[in-house]
Amino acid sequence: MDNMIIVGMADLNTAKSPFALTTLGLGSCVGVALYDAEVKVAGLAHIMLPDSTTFSNNGNAAKFADTATIRLLLQMQRLGAKKTNIKAKIAGGAQMFAFNSNNDSMRIGEKNVEAVLKYLAKHNIPVVANDTGKNYGRTVTLYAEDGRFVIKTIGHGSKTL
Amino acid sequence: MIDWSNLNVNHLDTLKEIANIGAGNAVTSLSKLIGKPIKMRVPTAEMVEFSRIADFLGGPEQIVVGILVQITGDINGMMMFIVRREHASVLISALLQHFCDGMTGDERDTMEMSAMEEIGNILSSSYLGSLSSIINKKAVPSIPFLSIDMANAILSVPAIEFGRVANHALLIESVFETQDNDDVSGYFLLIPDSQSLAIILESLGAK
Numbered sequence A: 001m002d003n004m005i006i007v008g009m010a011d012l013n014t015a016k017s018p019f020a021l022t023t024l025g026l027g028s029c030v031g032v033a034l035y036d037a038e039v040k041v042a043g044l045a046h047i048m049l050p051d052s053t054t055f056s057n058n059g060n061a062a063k064f065a066d067t068a069t070i071r072l073l074l075q076m077q078r079l080g081a082k083k084t085n086i087k088a089k090i091a092g093g094a095q096m097f098a099f100n101s102n103n104d105s106m107r108i109g110e111k112n113v114e115a116v117l118k119y120l121a122k123h124n125i126p127v128v129a130n131d132t133g134k135n136y137g138r139t140v141t142l143y144a145e146d147g148r149f150v151i152k153t154i155g156h157g158s159k160t161l
Numbered sequence B: 001m002i003d004w005s006n007l008n009v010n011h012l013d014t015l016k017e018i019a020n021i022g023a024g025n026a027v028t029s030l031s032k033l034i035g036k037p038i039k040m041r042v043p044t045a046e047m048v049e050f051s052r053i054a055d056f057l058g059g060p061e062q063i064v065v066g067i068l069v070q071i072t073g074d075i076n077g078m079m080m081f082i083v084r085r086e087h088a089s090v091l092i093s094a095l096l097q098h099f100c101d102g103m104t105g106d107e108r109d110t111m112e113m114s115a116m117e118e119i120g121n122i123l124s125s126s127y128l129g130s131l132s133s134i135i136n137k138k139a140v141p142s143i144p145f146l147s148i149d150m151a152n153a154i155l156s157v158p159a160i161e162f163g164r165v166a167n168h169a170l171l172i173e174s175v176f177e178t179q180d181n182d183d184v185s186g187y188f189l190l191i192p193d194s195q196s197l198a199i200i201l202e203s204l205g206a207k
Helices: A065-078 A104-122 B009-034 B050-056 B085-096 B105-135 B151-163 B194-203
Strands: A004-006 A011-016 A020-026 A030-036 A041-047 A086-092 A127-132 A138-143 A149-152 A158-160 B044-049 B063-073 B077-084 B139-141 B145-150 B168-177 B184-192
Touching: A011 A020, A011 A065, A020 A030, A020 A041, A020 B145, A020 B151, A030 A065, A030 A104, A030 A138, A041 A065, A041 A138, A065 A104, A086 A104, A086 A138, A086 A149, A104 A127, B009 B044, B009 B085, B009 B105, B009 B168, B044 B050, B050 B151, B050 B168, B050 B184, B063 B085, B063 B105, B063 B151, B077 B085, B077 B105, B077 B151, B085 B105, B085 B184, B105 B139, B105 B145, B105 B184, B105 B194, B145 B151, B151 B184, B184 B194
Parallel strands: A004 A020, A086 A127
Antiparallel strands: A011 A041, A020 A138, A030 A041, A030 A086, A138 A149, A149 A158, B044 B168, B063 B077, B063 B139, B063 B145, B077 B184, B168 B184
């Protein structure tokens, strides 16, 4: 566990092999895992909201899908990653409570996923694996060694993407 | 930015008093429901940075039960009651006693979830009723929604809601005294939308 770097809520970080990045208990938030297999550089963001431009309280770039994507790509490039080699895996965006409401804030998981996909597409980053939606939490770990993305849940098994 | 941190120690005392009255009402309702007296200590209320709430519950991956109620009226937003899963089991067995004897596992699970929803519902409604009457604003709770998962995953729902408004949450701790087991702590979060937060703060004289 010495090689494990914890990424908090509304936080992001990068790592080189042999380190791994993990974020605990993603609910409606989305974990964005980026990886350049050639130089073994990994980046993980735990985003909470779709879009920084609709908030005045937007000082934290890691909180929003749009600004977190840019920040994460820049930090990975600083570690030697090439934007054209980076591939994405994403997880989270669950609806934790079974609201039968049309209220948009209750569909936030879904909207976070949509926003992440939109901004990754904007930067031409292909999404090669996706474990999003449903109604349960996920702890995710991205290993810089080989880019594997491990997802653990309570009562819904675990998987490696 | 309007934030709970606008509150000074006097406003916080008022909120504690509101929580105390709410707790009193909750104890009365719960005692009636199970037909024997329940003991609950005077609740504590404090402003906590959102990222720290999971620590009160035993960490980000601790399995917790979250019961969420939506609020509409003069005050809009949500309330959440959160308790560690093993503590929820203690509360449930106190509530159901031998009611589930002879039931199958599935029947028992359904009954226990239903009982837990009801506990969360009673607590939330009691606190909300107390707040509503003291600041003299209408606040109507929805039916309760229950989820069991990792603390961070459950907290992501109010955290996202808070992310729009403020960095601090009003966290009320309710401690139930049980006869056979250790005391059980449940946490209660009030998450008004930004307009409603302004209304609450103004009613408390904090704006």
